[in-house]
Every structure is written in C-alpha cells, then in structure tokens.
Amino acid sequence: MDALTPLINGLNLHAKLLYSGGVCGHWLMDHNSETSVWFHLVSKGQGFVHSPRWLAPLALNTGDLILFLPHAARHFLSYSPEHLPDNDQNTRLTDWLDGEAAFVCGEIKLAAPKSLLWQALPAEVVIRGDQAGDILAKLIDLVIAESSAQRFGSDSVVERLCDSIFVLVIRYCIEAGLVREGVFAAMQDKRLATVLGLIHQQPWYPWTLAELCTRAGIAKTPLSDKFAELIGYAPIEYLKAWRLQIAAHWLLEPDMTVEKVAERCGYDSVPAFSKAFKRHFDQPPGAFRRNGDSSS
Structure with a gap:
C-alpha cells in the first residue's frame, strides 16, 4: 500500500456536501473556515473568486474545481468580476436546471488544520477542467452528472465521489510539484x-x-x-x-x-x-x- 492511502484512512477524512444546485441573481458565497477544507466545483455556468491571492477576480467555468485550505486568505465567490455584494441577501438558490450558474460545495473538517501536514499544501488549489487528467476529469464529470440529475440518493453519491476527489487533488499537488516540503513532498x-x-x-x-x-x-x-x-x-x-x-x-x-x-x-x-x-x-x-x- 502507498503512503497516502493509510494517511487518508487513518484520519478518517470525509467530504460533507453542503450545497449542490443552482444560483441566480447577484449571488454571493462566503465559505471561509479556519478548520475545514472548502471545495467548490462549478457544475454549470461561471463564477468569480474575489481574494487578495489574485490581482483580479479569478474566473471559474464549468468543470473547474477550487479548494481553499484553512490557511487561505479570506475570499468570496460571486456572480460578477466587478461587483462584490455586501451580503448574500440577493442570492437565490434554485435547482440545477434553473440556475444561471450551479455549484457543488462542501467541506472536509480537519482536526489539526495548523499542523505541518496541511500547512505544506497550497492555501488555494485551482484545477481547471482541462488540467485535471483523465481520472480526476472523469470523476468531476460524474459529480456534475449526478448533481444535475437529482435522482434518489444523488447527494449521498456526490458526497462519496467528493471523498475521492480530495485524494486525487492531493495526488495532483504532489505530481504537479506544488508541495516542496512536508509529508506529501517526502512521499516522492x-x-x-x-x-x-x-x-x-x-x-x-x-x-x-x-x-x-x-x-x-x-x-x-x-x-x-x-x-x-x-x-x-x-x-x-x-x-x-x-x-x-x-x-x-x-x-x-x-x-x-x-x-x-x-x-x-x-x-x-x-x-x-x-x-x-x-x-x-x-x-x-x-x-x-x-x-x-x-x-x-
């Protein structure tokens, strides 16, 4: 067995699905946490990340995936690159079909977010749909298909698929050379x-x-x-x-x-x-x- 699998299993890390559906209007998402990894998969349309991490708002399109670790700078997702609403009062949640954009959003709670294990990973991980590689890309397609269909048990299926996405994201960080120190770097x-x-x-x-x-x-x-x-x-x-x-x-x-x-x-x-x-x-x-x- 490789070194990564028992690490993930030993910590019993699981994704918790917090939203899967569409958004309309002047929508805003404020998903910041000091203890959790937040992930956002664009399943339809487009959104923009407002963060001091980037000089200009970062555009996310269908199939793009972004993760924020607890040491990420405070950030927001919104409908526009120019306008950042003050609050989410004008956010309208819809089903996938009726949304101007749609997302799969969730978190993975970390017991020790300040440990060297997690601090060695990038604070923000952005994986474009065309950068994901065959396996991760297929998994993302499955998540989008399942979240848009809303069949019996869809949320449970999406949640379990997101467990695998997190493992593949860590693999992506290792193989792409995004970690140069810490346990994940040592695995190379x-x-x-x-x-x-x-x-x-x-x-x-x-x-x-x-x-x-x-x-x-x-x-x-x-x-x-x-x-x-x-x-x-x-x-x-x-x-x-x-x-x-x-x-x-x-x-x-x-x-x-x-x-x-x-x-x-x-x-x-x-x-x-x-x-x-x-x-x-x-x-x-x-x-x-x-x-x-x-x-x-």
Missing part, C-alpha cells in the same frame, strides 16, 4: 515513502529507527536528515505526532471520550495522554474536544 522519495507507509499503516506498532531503516533500506543518518529537511521531525518524533493526529480525529467523534481515546492510543493513563496531547496541540484533549464540538 521512494525510501521515505516506504517509511511513511509503514508508520501510516501501523501507527501503534513499536517502531524503532533501526527497524524503519532496515525495512526501507536506508541508513539512520540519511533517513533522519531527510525527515528533518522535508518534514521537520525526526522519524520517531513524526510517528508520535502521527499518533496524536489520529487521536485528535477520534476526539471529534461524538461517541468518544478522552478516556476511550487514551486507551485506544495505548497510554497507561489519561494524565499521560493529556500531557502528550497538550504538548503537541497546546491544549488538553478535553478542551480540544469541546472546541471541536462548538466549531462543527
């Missing part, structure tokens, strides 16, 4: 990818640096140097950070408690888990859980 090195795959697939195994080096066929010093250069952690430090990333996502699950997460993570006691968690996230797990519940 075959031996580092092997080590990351082992860590992501078996985070609770008692890995040692020696065993990771043996499995990847690399000496300790080069492995440690490459990890420090690209990821900012030593290999075993990254393992500990990865475990806490998983724990953070578990804490956001409604039926989980701090005690259950500490036990799952293999800590001897809640205080030991809380100490490690606070050291990494600058807040204890109980506060993290409460803050996550309030922001969802």
Whole structure:
C-alpha cells in the first residue's frame, strides 16, 4: 500500500456536501473556515473568486474545481468580476436546471488544520477542467452528472465521489510539484515513502529507527536528515505526532471520550495522554474536544 492511502484512512477524512444546485441573481458565497477544507466545483455556468491571492477576480467555468485550505486568505465567490455584494441577501438558490450558474460545495473538517501536514499544501488549489487528467476529469464529470440529475440518493453519491476527489487533488499537488516540503513532498522519495507507509499503516506498532531503516533500506543518518529537511521531525518524533493526529480525529467523534481515546492510543493513563496531547496541540484533549464540538 502507498503512503497516502493509510494517511487518508487513518484520519478518517470525509467530504460533507453542503450545497449542490443552482444560483441566480447577484449571488454571493462566503465559505471561509479556519478548520475545514472548502471545495467548490462549478457544475454549470461561471463564477468569480474575489481574494487578495489574485490581482483580479479569478474566473471559474464549468468543470473547474477550487479548494481553499484553512490557511487561505479570506475570499468570496460571486456572480460578477466587478461587483462584490455586501451580503448574500440577493442570492437565490434554485435547482440545477434553473440556475444561471450551479455549484457543488462542501467541506472536509480537519482536526489539526495548523499542523505541518496541511500547512505544506497550497492555501488555494485551482484545477481547471482541462488540467485535471483523465481520472480526476472523469470523476468531476460524474459529480456534475449526478448533481444535475437529482435522482434518489444523488447527494449521498456526490458526497462519496467528493471523498475521492480530495485524494486525487492531493495526488495532483504532489505530481504537479506544488508541495516542496512536508509529508506529501517526502512521499516522492521512494525510501521515505516506504517509511511513511509503514508508520501510516501501523501507527501503534513499536517502531524503532533501526527497524524503519532496515525495512526501507536506508541508513539512520540519511533517513533522519531527510525527515528533518522535508518534514521537520525526526522519524520517531513524526510517528508520535502521527499518533496524536489520529487521536485528535477520534476526539471529534461524538461517541468518544478522552478516556476511550487514551486507551485506544495505548497510554497507561489519561494524565499521560493529556500531557502528550497538550504538548503537541497546546491544549488538553478535553478542551480540544469541546472546541471541536462548538466549531462543527
């Protein structure tokens, strides 16, 4: 298994569909978040992104996809490149057929949006319909077809397709050279990818640096140097950070408690888990859980 698949699976990342349909009038979308990845797929017509990221409003056309990570600048989508409404009072939501433009919009909630893992990705990712590549382009076509048809279960189908779109977007960023540091960049090195795959697939195994080096066929010093250069952690430090990333996502699950997460993570006691968690996230797990519940 590659290093990316268990990373996505380990964090249990899923897209949540928040709107699929048409818009009319002097419409405005204000979808900014400090904790979520927002994605917008133009399924019909045209829209414009107003953001300090671009000197002029960015035009999006049918088949174009844009993602905003939590570290993106504040932005808005609107009907016009010249006019940015003050609010969304004149936005009229319609079905796909009646809309002047139409979108599939959703979010992917991140438990630790400020982690080096996500900060290494571009704050905004724009993929034009003719740049997507065969697989992503076909998936986008499927999303547009399903969202425009509005058959039984369409929203559920679109939501699951968007899970795959997010994975393909990360692959696109890696293969297009849009990430030059961090875990995703390290995946481009075959031996580092092997080590990351082992860590992501078996985070609770008692890995040692020696065993990771043996499995990847690399000496300790080069492995440690490459990890420090690209990821900012030593290999075993990254393992500990990865475990806490998983724990953070578990804490956001409604039926989980701090005690259950500490036990799952293999800590001897809640205080030991809380100490490690606070050291990494600058807040204890109980506060993290409460803050996550309030922001969802």
